[in-house]
Amino acid sequence: MHKPKFSQHYLIDKTVAENVVKGGSFTPEDTVIEIGPGKGVLTALIAPQVNKLVCLEIDTYLTRRLQEKFKDQTNIEIIETDFLDWPIRNFKSQISNLKFISNLPYSVTSPIIRKALSNKSWTTAVFMMQKEVGERILSGPGSRDYGFLSICTQFYSVPEKLFNVSSSCFDPVPDVESIVLKFTRKKISVKDRAIAGKMFELVKAAFSQRRKTIINPLSDALNFPKTELTQILHKAGIDPSLRPEAVSLVQFLELTRLLANKS
Structure with missing residues (x-):
């Protein structure tokens, strides 16, 4: 058998x-x-x-x-x-x-x-x-x-x-x-597919510390000053005091677009 x-x-x-x-x-x-x-x-x-x-x-x-x-x-x-x-x-x-x-x-x-x-x-x-x-x-x-x-x-x-x-x-x-x-x-648009890998890296980083507010793990992962990252999060429609589990796919995608334009 x-x-x-x-x-x-x-x-x-x-x-x-x-x-x-x-x-x-x-x-x-x-x-x-x-x-x-x-x-x-x-x-x-x-x-x-x-x-x-x-x-x-x-x-x-x-x-x-x-x-x-x-x-x-x-x-x-x-x-x-x-x-x-x-x-x-x-x-x-x-x-x-x-x-x-x-x-x-x-x-x-x-x-x-x-x-x-x-x-x-x-x-x-x-x-x-x-x-x-x-x-x-x-x-x-x-x-x-x-x-x-x-x-x-x-x-x-x-x-x-x-x-x-x-x-x-x-x-x-x-x-x-x-x-x-x-x-x-x-x-999926060509532009969104092109940044998908970057978005997934961002999401992984955010959820690596899912019990913390989203600005903390992202600031660590991106090596961004929190003051600058706070502004970008607000532009993406994300409250920096939220935990990652409260952030939608659409918001993560918009955040990735903003970060891609900045680099």
């Missing part, structure tokens, strides 16, 4: 699988990237609905099983690779309508989501993940769950909750509950 090498939890509930796939609203024109197909539960449901299905599986044993299982389905390509190392830029230039789907590995959920959402060609993504992580993604300013991941995902997309998933729907049974989220890509 194959023992999971990467702490995988395989979805075994067919109804949940059908509902996850339904969330993708797939069409015969779609190209879909499935990240970590595992034993192919979602794969078998997606393939008849789409033009092309590319499955990226890091586990050698599972890759061989999938290749054997789907060897007669010409629209499925199974690649043994780690999605985080896979050169998606080379692939996406060949297609126009790209969607993602995955039962995400708990240990690398955040980096996978950030890589998927930050590329320019996708339209829709449906990801199942640990419920706690999903709640962080959905949270807004003023929530204790609001932070870097919330801002990063909401910069690139509009996330929405589809449904919760009980731990009993997986084998082996995880210690946590799961949630399925749908992401719809936002149109």
Whole structure:
């Protein structure tokens, strides 16, 4: 019996699988990237609905099983690779309508989501993940769950909750509950995309001391005098006495623009 090498939890509930796939609203024109197909539960449901299905599986044993299982389905390509190392830029230039789907590995959920959402060609993504992580993604300013991941995902997309998933729907049974989220890509201006990296650095710095007022961690990170930074914060519509969790994505973006113009 194959023992999971990467702490995988395989979805075994067919109804949940059908509902996850339904969330993708797939069409015969779609190209879909499935990240970590595992034993192919979602794969078998997606393939008849789409033009092309590319499955990226890091586990050698599972890759061989999938290749054997789907060897007669010409629209499925199974690649043994780690999605985080896979050169998606080379692939996406060949297609126009790209969607993602995955039962995400708990240990690398955040980096996978950030890589998927930050590329320019996708339209829709449906990801199942640990419920706690999903709640962080959905949270807004003023929530204790609001932070870097919330801002990063909401910069690139509009996330929405589809449904919760009980731990009993997986084998082996995880210690946590799961949630399925749908992401719809936002149109982002060239200028805003160009400063996205700077904004994320700013957000990370702010939340590195989330219990302090925002001027303190930013002053340390930027090496700015507090008097000068106070003026810039006010111009961005940010009260310097606020904690980072009270500052919106729009305000962080405006602050980044002002700082970029100053440098």
